[in-house]
Amino acid sequence: MSDDRRYDTVFWDIGGVIVELASVREGYAAFVAELADEHQLDAQSALDDWKSALGEHFRGREGTEYRTASEGYRKATAALFDGDPPEGWRATFDRCTAATLRAEDGAIETIETLSDAGIEQAIVSDIDTHEAENMLDSFGIRECFAHVTTSEAVGHTKPDERMFQDALDATQADPERTVMVGDRHSHDVAGASALGIAAAGYGEEGWGPEADHELETLRELLAVVGVSD
Template sequence: MAAIDPDAVFWDIGGVIVNLESIQSGHRSFVESLLEEYQSPLPPAEALETWRSALGEYFRGGEGTEYRTAREGYHVAIDEILSGSADEADWEPLFQRIHDDHAEPNDGAVETIRRLSEGEFHLGVISDVDDEEGERLLKTFGVRQHFDSYTSSEAVGYKKPDRRMFETALEKAGVEAEQAVMIGDRYANDIEGADAVGMTTISYGAEDGPAVDYHVDDLREILTLVGMEE
């Protein structure tokens, strides 16, 4: 595998650092706990489908790449399930506890981030995850301190593939796009978005396409790509 020599390496969170199945498992557990806490007669399967449907509709309701917080989406979904009878002060601690208990990193993510932090790269995050949730995930996995910058859609106001996300991250890092790498799992958002501004792209689970420069099945392969391992 040919090595590249970047000045900055940027990571997506959802689907790259964090395992999405673990997040989905946490959401299932939260919905079940919510029904029990509020003694709702709604069957768990129906409540989970309502949760997923409400969240999907909420996110589709945004215009273009305008950012919509997941936190507000959770409000909408919970109101649908419990007919507006739950207050955030009551359900948010439960959600955070269950979310943190279930969240798991993808295999090799923590090891690779720690190894990359030993190199002479700017290590950054470019993520659509809400600020608070993303920061908490990175701290839970013990890797937040290894990142030099954190660029979120919540702070920028737009979600990937909006070029403002990538340009903001590059400005923070003080590097040109040609010397930066983006690791992502969504082709249209992470890969095409980064490619459009001139970044090198590494696909981890994203579909193949002309915007993919490199593909890895194991995140540890990135260490070989950037010349830290033979």
């Protein structure tokens, strides 16, 4: 370990940090468009109804209680058909969303550089476990992470301290030598800071009083950690 390294461990959020959120929304739209074409639905109305039902699913949770995205997708799709979703819908969903998935600019290169430098990395994300694993696998970076903490596994969303504590326990990381990278101040940054974990806010929505570092690009994280590009 280099003496000039500030951190030994990096915790990553997925959505909006590793995965470009616009690409996820494009996948949703492609999925609904394919269903609409197959079942003679109006594509725009179907997409509006699908997104509304998905949002209602997540808004129905209490506090930091987690509701799985998988169940939300099922409910949203069923809402288009006044009952159960059509046979094979999940395979269509997985294919459409995988086809549009893109990484945030610099995410893959930064993760791989940190891994090559011996920096321990873990995921702390409000996501279903299967979805998280698939996303990391699709980018070829799953082996860069020592542990994946998901809200599905923990049962709660950030900023609940159980999310961060799960990752700390699994990696045996020292909070004072760990930095969390997230794009939402109230969830990622404030949540990590409450447990003594340093926080790097990525993008303006991640910046704020608890942020120890403010990143405009993910490549800036290398200098924050103390790793040469």
